[in-house]
Amino acid sequence: MAKERVTDIVERLVQPIAEAQHVELVDVEYKKEGANWYLRVFIDKPEGVDIDDCSRVSEQLSEQLDIVDPIPTAYFLEVSSPGAERPLKKPADFVRAVGEYVHISLYEPLDGQKVFEGFLRNYEETQLTLEIRIKTRTKEVVIPTEKIAQARLAVQL
Template identity: 80%
Template sequence: MAKERVTDIVERIALPIAASENVELVDIEYKKEGADWYLRVFIDKQGGVDIDDCSRVSEQLSDQLDIVDPIPNAYFLEVSSPGAERPLKKPADFSRVIGEYVHVSLYEPLEGQKAFEGVLRNYDESGALLEVRVKTRTKQVLVPLEKIAHARLAVDL
């Protein structure tokens, strides 16, 4: 089964479980590492998730995956927090973190760079407006949406 297909099926199963547990489904990964396959489900909520949240979602999801059986090979199921460097994928993810420090990787260079880190000042159909530090000054960079390959929260050191 194709990798995208597995994550789509798992998303359909996990969304109502996450909603029933009052957590947000942040991301799903299905990937092979060495000889083993991993299905990673990342959840979050205001104030962060704890081990009990992860355990409840994991148990329910495991039960449903056993019934639907969308994955033909053996795998490890991991349910956890996305961590401090949470990925930003949906428009709502970006809107929620306006004013926070982010890392944005690009498909192609913009102003000679393929990555920027800075404070997200705005996000709309024109792109992500970042305030980045360049030595002793700051400048604003508008990153068009179609150039964004990956984005995540970042730790500002």
């Protein structure tokens, strides 16, 4: 059996904490930056999270991490809002983002392009429709969901 990923273990630990605090678990990230490892947990709620929300989740998660001890090396735990460019990972994220301006990166080119930004007009399990602007005209692009490497909300410039 393959060793369980740190992010999967942390997601399982933090999910009930997030639910009890009435916040949504958006993402868990574990990565090395320079000489240090960071465990980042992103939470949100419709009216936005504040420092108290982050602090409560951080304290409770820290206690659980001390008990389970899934990370053998030293790391920094950060709990925060996903910010304006919130990642879109789950189907519910995409459904909620219909009508929003998004940034989509693909694993392989579609019509010679791997990066698209535009308004998410429709989402289905197998594809999404993006309205992009090319100079002075708009065009709809249908993107198969299996080609999506990363997706997030974007700030329109």
